[in-house]
Amino acid sequence: MASRTEVKNYLAHWFQLGKQIVSNDGRAIYKLEKIIQGDRFSPEFEACWTDILKGEGKGCYLIGTDQTIAELLSSEWDFESCARCSMPAPLSQSQLSTRPCPCDDLSNWPNVDLPHPRLPVDSHRHLGQMNDRLQSRN
Numbered sequence: 001m002a003s004r005t006e007v008k009n010y011l012a013h014w015f016q017l018g019k020q021i022v023s024n025d026g027r028a029i030y031k032l033e034k035i036i037q038g039d040r041f042s043p044e045f046e047a048c049w050t051d052i053l054k055g056e057g058k059g060c061y062l063i064g065t066d067q068t069i070a071e072l073l074s075s076e077w078d079f080e081s082c083a084r085c086s087m088p089a090p091l092s093q094s095q096l097s098t099r100p101c102p103c104d105d106l107s108n109w110p111n112v113d114l115p116h117p118r119l120p121v122d123s124h125r126h127l128g129q130m131n132d133r134l135q136s137r138n
């Protein structure tokens with residue numbers, strides 16, 4: 001089951017590649033220029049996320065995907081790293097069908113010349129994650 005933080009991080013990653021959040025009728029609801037500010041998320045992104053949670057993510061999608069944010073926030077979904085681009089991609093817990101990664105419609109991604117989307121640097125947590133990674137390798 002994906003945590004709220006994972007869903008938030010997922011959106012942060014894809015926003016950095018210019019992805020938008022659209023409503024059922026394909027209208028763009030959120031298109032953000034700036035996701036990271038210093039060592040934290042930008043106020044725009046935080047406001048957008050608060051807004052999404054207010055509506056429980058209903059009726060909004062990351063463009064090019066067919067899961068609503070509400071679905072991603074449910075116990076149905078998890079995230080895995082895309083084999084092609086190593087970005088977080090939604091993974092259904094119950095349906096075995098493979099869902100395309102949101103990178104499916106990005107012709108310019110993966111691109112080694114572009115900086116890889118990142119999360120705000122929280123050095124304490126970052127070290128924790130590195131520790132986890134080292135431990136899972138052993």
Ligand SMILES: [Zn+2]
Pocket residue numbers: 082083084085086087089101102103104
């Ligand atoms: Zn991908």
